[in-house]
Amino acid sequence: MREVATRAGVSAKTVSRVINNETNVNEATRARVRAAVTDLGYVLDAAAANLARVRRTSRSIALLISSVDNPFSAQLFRGVETVATHRGVMVFAASTEEDPAIEDRLISAFASRFVDGFIITPTAQDHRHIASLIGARVPVVYVDRTPAGIGADVVTSNNRESARTATAHLIRHGHTRIGLMTDHTSLETAEERRQGYVDALAANGLVQDPALMELGVATRTDAEAAATRLLDLPAPPTAIFAARNIASIGLVQVLRARGLSQTMAVVGLDDVGLSDLLDPPLTVMAQDAVAIGTLAAERLFARLDGDDTPPDRYVVPASLIERGSGELPVPR
């Protein structure tokens, strides 16, 4: 900046004024400074600028998502971005790949005034690092999952209720042997979905059969294996609730291969891309990831605006989209 000032024949302060589009600068001076900036390839140092400012704000927030090629994360991003952009705030996104080490590194990288706030899909069980963020008075909103013992706002989908609704929908269509495919129940969302499934069975007087519950479905390959196991049971289910998008995909794949698409009732979770073009079109409980992102961003900005009410939990409902696969009757 000093170099720019020298070249333009002004003081550093005047350069600062031009850079920040302040008024009270002579047009000729402004032009000279601009020229010097361009000539020298000068770029403002945001860290230093922020350090010097009284009200230290970067007008940017960080978003930590699990993975960029997860449609849920993408929708979340979209929701957050909409709200932030509306307020002239940038969103910097990075993915944790569900790895606590990466998550920590990202948080450190963004930390301490680099961004004004965080929206985090928590990966680590133990969220000690939050302490340092809170210590620095940087607000955090968690999304999708609830980290243990943390005093911060949390916005999640209504997983248990969604699973209950999905399962009840299948029961309403006459099914009594209903398979479940979900992730490892060490994941909060997966455990909640399992509970919702069990709730619905119990509420309808159905017994739970452990053989019908596939709990380790984390990849499409897992999903295909799980689907195969379910179909090969001595008494296979007549309907399956696939409580992850990846699970529905693997399941549909296997059903197609076996020519069972028109026979096995299926409800998926998360509205994956071409669900409506499948045959039959896939009935899903659609999580409103955009709404989750929107709400999370709104909470974050409320905190940034000084809201110091106690942290709260916000639950965004999912909605059942009936398309065909979930309304298939019990065969025969």
Added chain:
Amino acid sequence: MREVATRAGVSAKTVSRVINNETNVNEATRARVRAAVTDLGYVLDAAAANLARVRRTSRSIALLISSVDNPFSAQLFRGVETVATHRGVMVFAASTEEDPAIEDRLISAFASRFVDGFIITPTAQDHRHIASLIGARVPVVYVDRTPAGIGADVVTSNNRESARTATAHLIRHGHTRIGLMTDHTSLETAEERRQGYVDALAANGLVQDPALMELGVATRTDAEAAATRLLDLPAPPTAIFAARNIASIGLVQVLRARGLSQTMAVVGLDDVGLSDLLDPPLTVMAQDAVAIGTLAAERLFARLDGDDTPPDRYVVPASLIERGSGELPVPR
């Protein structure tokens, strides 16, 4: 930090040493400082710390994509991230929404935050001004599209060749009336695809019929409208090359609705999510977005490592995935 120093009865420098886990600190002193840090809830100000440090490198790069919920962008992100993470470098992504103004703002925001380099899907036609936004010493690699008048590495898909291959594939299966659905040809990629389509027709002695070329397909709705127009032609095509993922989706939708899925041959571009589960499964020219991202990141790191050879263009080939829809014969 000064408070901590006072409380621990040491100087600021010693606090700094403890915070940064430097050696050469008496264990007793270290413990006293630690205690003071805890008592006061002190948190290091990363911005100030970084400002003071001599060698300022953020070990992070910025990635500007068109939109987060575009699968191509997501794959690109994935490719970039893989290479970057491998080198312990963080990737911050943001989406331009194809808006040059947003693009400019993002670039400035990232540049002032000391990202070490940029990977950009250019939105603006003319990218000369970008140089000044970024600053002289920060390398840039462009992806997917070639900005005008810029001396920087560019990594793109082989759009013209892909379109040629896709169209030739349909011709090889006997089709002579082949529809084209692509974006506005003001977009470089769309124009290249149109050219490839024309190339293939010409190479096989087929005449181009403007009525068969739908050039403004930017949304799913556009795609449905375009598909409808093609089907309603007096002499409709027997095959269609949908040169955008969104175009294939709209097209498949319309074909399904009209019961023409098994009749109309279709080749898509971009391997969208559930393409292989459609009926018939969708034949596509799969752009290797991950490879584009990987290559772009490798080029960027090469530049960061001091490679100062002249900027070059890198073209990543796409590959034809035959799944069924593209191999349907001419009816009767």
Added chain:
DNA sequence: TTGAAAGCGCTAACAC
């Protein structure tokens, strides 16, 4: 093993 002084690049407050 520890501390003092200087300064990173910028903006605030106030002068002129």
Added chain:
DNA sequence: GTGTTAGCGCTTTCAA
């Protein structure tokens, strides 16, 4: 309309 001085919170010499 523009410049001066001070200082943001930290790390770097370099000295003790």
